[in-house]
Amino acid sequence: MSKANVDHSKYADIRFDIQDESVILVDILETIPYEYPGKDIEVSIPTNEFTSVCPWSGLPDFAEIKLTYVPKEKLVEMKSLKYYLTSYRNVGIYQEHATQRILDDLVTLTEPKELRIEAIWNARGGLGTTVIAEYKE
Template identity: 40%
Template sequence: MNNHKFNLLGKQDTKYDFSYNPDILEVFENKHLGNDYFVKFNCPEFSSLCPITSQPDFATLYISYIPARKMVESKSLKLYLFSFRNHGDFHEDCMNIILKDLINVMEPKYIEVWGKFTPRGGISIDPYVNYGIPDTKYEQMAEYRLLNHDLYPEKIDNR
């Protein structure tokens, strides 16, 4: 029997928060504690605002993590990411904030957040951040993945 209590999942009258709100995030118990496995979210409709010009910035976010005891519920993640819509911060700040908020609610073994922003002014910015539990193989994994991240950068024509 499922004993999870979700405030958002299954609700028909979903409310969208138009300002940054990490309290939206909900978690549930990982049923496979003995397994290391990746959970990956592809979020192609992320948007935030430039803190200087207030122009919208659009990105596809890739969030991958190896759960420990808790996992993030996907509808709450969607609503959380939506809460950035009117949030003014640089791309790099948004990715670091998302990483830290997800670490705070899930305490994953490993997590990475990669934002692939659409070009504005002829330049795209693609910040990548990650984290692994200190003094574990997951910290070593984070270091390895950071050092070897994006070894084969994409061409301009495939965006």
């Protein structure tokens, strides 16, 4: 049997548009007052629609993200959160960095008692990644 010789050079210069982190809509984020300060509740917000782009390959990364926090005086406003998360759509950012960036931005915004981001990234090439970033006051 002879081995087929396949030319893959046609893929060498293919890149999809990748934006840098400056397009992440941090300023769109808003809060609403938590009307029961001193009474701890846990807020959990899951989404399976998060996407960003691998900065190395330009291919899309998809993740289920679960945001869980204990507010002190502020709640994240949901529509603003949706716009914020959607703004990652074409951003070239590593999975671990995206997870940590979301945590940092939301801690700065809400000043919670606790906040946890769990990102379950879809497998590519047989490897999936789960990234957990946490903040505790």
